[in-house]
Amino acid sequence: MLGAILTQNTAWTNVERALDQLRARIPLRPEPVLGLAEPVLAELIRPSGYYNVKARRLRCFCAALIEAGGEAALAAMPTEPLRHWLLAINGIGPETADDILLYAFERPVFVVDAYTRRLFRRLGMIDGDEGYERIRQQVEGAIGPDTACFNEYHALIVRHAKEVCRARTPACERCLLSRSCRQRGGE
Incomplete structure (x- = not known):
């Protein structure tokens, strides 16, 4: 904590x-x-x-x-x-x-951080100006109350955003999601 x-x-x-x-x-x-x-x-x-x-x-x-x-x-x-x-x-x-x-506490809540916002924005899942609660509730509603899934999903988002979908120098050529990316490396 x-x-x-x-x-x-x-x-x-x-x-x-x-x-x-x-x-x-x-x-x-x-x-x-x-x-x-x-x-x-x-x-x-x-x-x-x-x-x-x-x-x-x-x-x-x-x-x-x-x-x-x-x-x-x-x-x-x-x-x-x-x-x-x-x-x-x-x-x-x-x-x-x-x-x-x-x-x-191993509760089924989704953590929305800068990595989540960046990835979701680039994939067109959000516009970028949505509030924290709206994004959190959308993800939780789509997945359902699954602590292990939220833990893994958040960890994968963080890893992908750090290694591939970086803020300044995204590695779009290595991205498995590039076909869905509406900005292909731009912010």
Whole structure:
């Protein structure tokens, strides 16, 4: 769950470095995170970027998690109330909340990120100005409540967008979806 907050606006490799630094200092649990002074926490997570903001967000999340009764208490909540609970925490938006729901709590929600938007826009599945909730609900409605499928689908989208359907230099010649791409490499 901490990784979902740290990955906001940064690459996962930088998040891994931040988590490694944090893990070398403390167990990755709410109480030890809150036991660190905010400047110390910020320095430990520096590789994730926006480290001062993210240190505050991590502390807010950890405090809320403890107040709610811990991870087990949250795991017992139905998905929609849990999503609303996550969204009420400072610094957690829809993408981060859904990331936590899908990967930490194994709930059937689809994560809409920049990779999803890029691929869906290029394939003509969206215009590009649709809101997060609209895209999420369309995908969830088309697939149905299948956690494993959402996990795999999102992972495949991320991989394809990083390796082939890149933002600046798409490798259209290697793309299995190029016949469906309405922009063939353009944005």
